[in-house]
Amino acid sequence: MKVAVIRRAHFNAAHRLHNPAWTDEKNREVFGLCNNPNWHGHNYELEVKVTGEIDPETGMVVDLGWLAGLIDREVEHRFDHKNLNLDTAEFRHLNPTAENICVVIWRILREHLPVQYDLHVRLYETPRNFVEYPA
Numbered sequence: 001m002k003v004a005v006i007r008r009a010h011f012n013a014a015h016r017l018h019n020p021a022w023t024d025e026k027n028r029e030v031f032g033l034c035n036n037p038n039w040h041g042h043n044y045e046l047e048v049k050v051t052g053e054i055d056p057e058t059g060m061v062v063d064l065g066w067l068a069g070l071i072d073r074e075v076e077h078r079f080d081h082k083n084l085n086l087d088t089a090e091f092r093h094l095n096p097t098a099e100n101i102c103v104v105i106w107r108i109l110r111e112h113l114p115v116q117y118d119l120h121v122r123l124y125e126t127p128r129n130f131v132e133y134p135a
Contacts, residue, residue: 011080014041015096045124052117098125
């Protein structure tokens with residue numbers, strides 16, 4: 001009997017969408033306002049879903065306190081109030097699109113999650129725009 005446990009989190013971060021191999025004109029054409037050389041920011045909302053069997057001894061899939069602490073340490077502390085392009089190793093050479101941020105968060109959390117659990121990450125860049133990994 002598999003059950004999904006979902007934890008929501010939040011972080012604020014600035015970024016600039018930019019491909020250094022392209023001209024300034026092409027970057028503006030493709031990324032629009034998100035290519036602003038003075039950066040722009042988002043209030044990201046994160047949903048982390050862990051799916052697995054219920055432990056018969058605890059009655060839980062995972063301890064939500066443990067999951068909250070993991071997200072806080074590995075995601076929120078790493079990205080909150082940061083310029084993703086300048087302040088994080090993960091995006092120094094990777095365009096910090098919502099899609100890339102979502103996959104990076106998934107990879108970070110996956111390293112800390114026991115193999116018997118499935119992991120799904122949903123990242124809201126705005127209330128109307130969000131991405132999921134895996135799709």
